[in-house]
Amino acid sequence: MPSTPTTPTRPTRRFEYVDDGAAIYRASFATIRAESRLDSLPADAETVAVRMVHGTGQTDLVDDLRVHPALVSAARSALRAGAPILTDARMVASGVTRARLPRDNEVLCALGDPRLPALAREMGTTRSAAALSLLEDRLEGSVVAIGNAPTALFHLLEMLLDGAPRPAAIIGCPVGFIGAAESKDALVATDVGVPWLTVLGRRGGSAMTASALNALAREEEL
Amino acid sequence: MPSTPTTPTRPTRRFEYVDDGAAIYRASFATIRAESRLDSLPADAETVAVRMVHGTGQTDLVDDLRVHPALVSAARSALRAGAPILTDARMVASGVTRARLPRDNEVLCALGDPRLPALAREMGTTRSAAALSLLEDRLEGSVVAIGNAPTALFHLLEMLLDGAPRPAAIIGCPVGFIGAAESKDALVATDVGVPWLTVLGRRGGSAMTASALNALAREEEL
Numbered sequence: 001m002p003s004t005p006t007t008p009t010r011p012t013r014r015f016e017y018v019d020d021g022a023a024i025y026r027a028s029f030a031t032i033r034a035e036s037r038l039d040s041l042p043a044d045a046e047t048v049a050v051r052m053v054h055g056t057g058q059t060d061l062v063d064d065l066r067v068h069p070a071l072v073s074a075a076r077s078a079l080r081a082g083a084p085i086l087t088d089a090r091m092v093a094s095g096v097t098r099a100r101l102p103r104d105n106e107v108l109c110a111l112g113d114p115r116l117p118a119l120a121r122e123m124g125t126t127r128s129a130a131a132l133s134l135l136e137d138r139l140e141g142s143v144v145a146i147g148n149a150p151t152a153l154f155h156l157l158e159m160l161l162d163g164a165p166r167p168a169a170i171i172g173c174p175v176g177f178i179g180a181a182e183s184k185d186a187l188v189a190t191d192v193g194v195p196w197l198t199v200l201g202r203r204g205g206s207a208m209t210a211s212a213l214n215a216l217a218r219e220e221e222l
Numbered sequence: 223m224p225s226t227p228t229t230p231t232r233p234t235r236r237f238e239y240v241d242d243g244a245a246i247y248r249a250s251f252a253t254i255r256a257e258s259r260l261d262s263l264p265a266d267a268e269t270v271a272v273r274m275v276h277g278t279g280q281t282d283l284v285d286d287l288r289v290h291p292a293l294v295s296a297a298r299s300a301l302r303a304g305a306p307i308l309t310d311a312r313m314v315a316s317g318v319t320r321a322r323l324p325r326d327n328e329v330l331c332a333l334g335d336p337r338l339p340a341l342a343r344e345m346g347t348t349r350s351a352a353a354l355s356l357l358e359d360r361l362e363g364s365v366v367a368i369g370n371a372p373t374a375l376f377h378l379l380e381m382l383l384d385g386a387p388r389p390a391a392i393i394g395c396p397v398g399f400i401g402a403a404e405s406k407d408a409l410v411a412t413d414v415g416v417p418w419l420t421v422l423g424r425r426g427g428s429a430m431t432a433s434a435l436n437a438l439a440r441e442e443e444l
Contacts (some may be wrong), residue, residue, distance in 0.1 A: 091316050
C-alpha cells in the first residue's frame, strides 16, 4: 500500500516573475495591444486578434490575419445558440477552454473514428480531410475550425461547393509548407456564403486556432 | 431510429493540392531542409529542429533554438527505457503521437487533478506551476515538456535547485509576453545537471513542444 502522499510545498523562490495567472493575462494583453497593429481589423475582431497573438507570442501575426466582417458576430451567435465546434485536430479540441463555452458546446473531431482509415484510402485523400466528411451531418450552423491540415481546408471548400450544409463560420488556419498558404488563399477567394477568419501564409496551427475559438466563445477576455 | 448512415464520397475536386499524407511530409521536410540554417545545432538534433519548424511553419525558428549537446541522446534513451513524459499543458499531451512512442510511454499532465486549485492558492502561484509539484514523484528519469506557462518552467527550475529528483531531459518552450523569454534564459543559464532544449524569446507553445517530443520519440521521420 502506498504511503499517504504529503501536500507538496512551494519550492524556495529564486527567480523574479509574476506568478498570478490573472495578472499575467492582463499584462500580456496590454503588451499585445501596445505593440500590435490592430486598426485594419473589424472592430469586433480585436479581442480575437489579441488572443491569437497571445497564443503564438508574435505580434506581427496580425499582419497576416484576415477576418471577414461578419465572422465574429456569426461565430458568437452560433456558439450562443449551442452550435458544435468541428475541428480537424485533436490539439485544437483539447485547446478549447470548456469553461468559456456559452452552452457547453460539443467539440467534435473525427480523427479517432474507426471508419476513417478505410474512408481516407477510398477517397484518396488524407485522414484529416476525410474526417470532415464524417461530420457532414453536423456541419449546418456549426463553427468549423481547421488548425492543422491544408487538405482539410481544401476538402471543406469542395464539400461546400458541392452543396454541403452551411456552417455558421470557418476558422481556417492550417499550418505548413505544402498547401497551407494556397488553401487559405482559396478560403478568401472562394465565395461559399460563410464568413471566415484566416492567417495568410505558412503560419497557422492548433494553438492560434484554439485561441480564436476561446476568444469567440466569450466576449470577456478573462 | 436514425437511418443507416451512407458512406460519404469525396467531393468533386476543384483545387490543385497534394493529398497524400506521406508525400506532404516528405515535401515539407525537404522544403524545411532547403530553407533552414541547421548547421549550428548538434548533429543529432537536426530531425528535432526540422519537425519543430514543421509544426510552426517558420524556418527562422531555428535561429532561436538552443539544444544542449546531450539532450537528444538523453531524451531518446529515457523514452526507450519507458520514461513518462510530464507536461504543463493538455494540448502538448494531446499532440504527442502515441504510435511514435517506443514503449507506450505515459504522458502525464496534472492540470485536471482535483487537488490543484487549492494547492495553487496555497502556494501562491499558477495552476500550471503547482501542477508540476503534484508530479514530483514521477520526475526522476522523465522527460519534462513545458509548452505553455513560463511560471511552470521557473517552478521546475526551483524544484530542481531545491533538490527534486532529476528528470532525464527538459523541453522548455513556454510562450508569451510575460516571463517566457526570461524563463528560457534561466533554463539555459541555470545548471541543474539536466540537458535541455529551448526556443529563446517569446515564441514557444504546445505545437512546437509536441513536435519536439514526436521527433525524440522515434528516429525515423515518417
